[in-house]
Amino acid sequence: MLAACAPKVPAVVADTLYFGGPIVTVNDAQPSAEALAVEDGRILAIGRKAEVETAHKGPTTKLVDLGGRTLATGFVDGHAHFLGFGSQAVGANLLNPPDGAVNTVDDLVAKLQEFAKGADVQRTGWIFGMGYDDALLGRHPTRDDLDKVSKDVPVIAVHISGHFSAMNGAGLAKVGYNAATKDPEAGVIRRRPGSTEPNGVLEELASIPVMIPAISAQKLEDKDYFLKKGLELAKSYGYTTANEGRPDGLPAARPRELRSADSSTST
Numbered sequence: 103m104l105a106a107c108a109p110k111v112p113a114v115v116a117d118t119l120y121f122g123g124p125i126v127t128v129n130d131a132q133p134s135a136e137a138l139a140v141e142d143g144r145i146l147a148i149g150r151k152a153e154v155e156t157a158h159k160g161p162t163t164k165l166v167d168l169g170g171r172t173l174a175t176g177f178v179d180g181h182a183h184f185l186g187f188g189s190q191a192v193g194a195n196l197l198n199p200p201d202g203a204v205n206t207v208d209d210l211v212a213k214l215q216e217f218a219k220g221a222d223v224q225r226t227g228w229i230f231g232m233g234y235d236d237a238l239l240g241r242h243p244t245r246d247d248l249d250k251v252s253k254d255v256p257v258i259a260v261h262i263s264g265h266f267s268a269m270n271g272a273g274l275a276k277v278g279y280n281a282a283t284k285d286p287e288a289g290v291i292r293r294r295p296g297s298t299e300p301n302g303v304l305e306e307l308a309s310i311p312v313m314i315p316a317i318s319a320q321k322l323e324d325k326d327y328f329l330k331k332g333l334e335l336a337k338s339y340g341y342t343t344a345n346e347g348r349p350d351g352l353p354a355a356r357p358r359e360l361r362s363a364d365s366s367t368s369t
Contacts, residue, residue, distance in 0.1 A: 115160030116141050121151050123168030128175050138173065139163075176342055183264070184336065188328030189317040191335040192222050194231030196259055198238045207243050210234055210259060214251040225324040228273070228316045229257045236261070242292075243268045245302030258316045267309040268302045277312040279304075286311075 116139035125135040127148060137151040139158040147154050159165075194217035195202045196210050204210050210231070218229045229251055236242045248257040248270035256273035260266075274280070281298040285291050289308030294301045304312070319328045 111160055112156075112158050114141060114146065114158060116146050116154075116158040116163050118164045118166055119154065119159055120166045120168060120173055121154075122166075123170050124172045125168075126172060126174040174340070182341075184341075185329075185332065186264075187332030187335050188319070189230075189332075190232045191331035192225070192328055193217065193260075193317060194229075195233065196231040197233035197262070198235055202233060204234060204239070207239055207241070207247050210239070210243055211247055211250050214248070214257060214259065218251060218255065223255065225319050225321075225327065226316060227256065227320075229255050230260065230317045231258075232260045232317070233262045234259050234268075236266075242266065242303045245270050245274060245300065248273070248302060256316065258313060260313060260317060264313075265306055265309065267304050267313045269304065270302065273316070274300050274302065277316075279308075279312075 118140045119137060120140070121137040125138050125148065127133060127135055132148070135148045135150070137154040138148045139146040139154050141158070147158055194213040196204050196213055198204055204213060214229055214231050217223070217231060223229055234243065242261075243259050245268070248259065248268060251257045251270065252272065253270070254272055256276045257270040258273050259268045261268075269277070269279075279291055279300050281300070283291060283300070286307050288306055289310075290305035291308045292301050292303040292305070293299060319325045
C-alpha cells in the first residue's frame, strides 16, 4: 500500500528544469515554450511546464526559475575572429545604427576624435576604430577625412569586413606607403585622382598586414587589457563558448587570461 502511494518517478529524470521566462526554441513550428528539461548536458524535453514536469521532474531535478529572463539556444560561429573582439571593444565604434551611431563620414571623424582624447591610444600608438561601412556611408573615408582627426598621430579606420581600411597621412607614412609604393600582390593602395599618391584607402593585402599591428596591443599587460575587454563584449553579445583556430597558437600558449578574465566565458 505504501508503495502504491509513493510518487511515480519518471523513466528519464532531468538533471535541470528551466521555467519562469521566455524560452526561445528557434523552431518555427514551436517558437517558444514554458519549460525546458536538460539531462546529461542535452535538451531532454521542451514545452508546457506542467507536461515537462510530469514527464521528467524527479527528486534530484534542479529547478531553475528564470525570473522573467530569456533563455535562448547557444550558437556556434565558425568565423567570428574571437580574439579580434578585443580590438573592437577597445577601439572607437564606427558601426552604423543600431549597433553604433555613425551615419556619415563626419560622424566617423567625430568618433575617432573622441577616442583620441582617451588613454587607449597609448596602448597601440594609433587612433583607431572598427566597423565603418562604405555602402551605408556612401564612400570610404580618405586620408583627408582622417587628417581632421590628427595630422601627427597615425589614424586608422577599419572596414566592417576587415578587408579594407583607411589611414591618415601619418598612418600611411608609418607603414611606408607613398607615391612610389607599388600595389602588393592581391592588394590595392588607392590613389588620389590623376596621381600615384595614396588617398588613404587600402584593400585586402595592402590593408591586412599593416592593419593588424595598428589595432593590436603590443605589450603583455595591454594584451591582457584587450582580451578582458573582448570577453566583456562577447558576453554582451550572448556568447558562452568560442573556439579560435589561430595559427600562432596564442590561446594554447596563454590560457591564464582566458580562465581568469571571466570563468563564465571560455575559449
